[in-house]
Amino acid sequence: MNSDAKILLLYVQGLPDSATDHPLGELARKEENSPPNPPSELEPEPPPPPVRALIVCTGTGTGTGTGTDAEEHLFRPLGDETECAECRRATAYASWMVDTDTYDFPADMTWRQRVVAVAKADALRGKPA
Incomplete structure (x- = not known):
């Protein structure tokens, strides 16, 4: 059976x-006459994280300017950062260039990012831009 x-x-x-x-x-x-199953006691879904406001990046921007003539731009932070991802990358790369005393660039780095990285590296070395 x-x-x-x-x-x-x-x-x-x-x-x-x-x-x-x-x-x-x-x-x-029996299925038609039976009461519906009670809703299961699932944990409520947590609310999505709040959308943070746009803030002004404290970096030097993507242009060639530095300091006061730098291009002002906005970004939406994920945490407590004050620079956009592109400016943070340029700062980190500039620091690496100073530490290694080299000007090698990754293939995916644009010419604007290279100019900003070199300007930041020169600023870290104490050379005028």
Whole structure:
């Protein structure tokens, strides 16, 4: 006897004869008349993190200017950073150039990013831009 027949026999045991003539109909009737399952007690989904306001980047921008003539730009911080990702990358790269005394650039670095990195490296070395 297969498992479907066993389930059917267990289901129809103790039912009146009218129900055993049409067991699938009886099952459909029970499903229609049964109350819905109560909602499970799931933990509520945490609210999404708040969207932070745009702030002015304290970096030198993507242009060639430095200091007061630098291009002002905005970014949305994820944490407590004060520079946009591009300016942070240029600062880190400039620091690396000073430490290693080299001007090697990665292939994916644009010419604007290279100019900013060199200007920052020169500023870290104490050379005028």
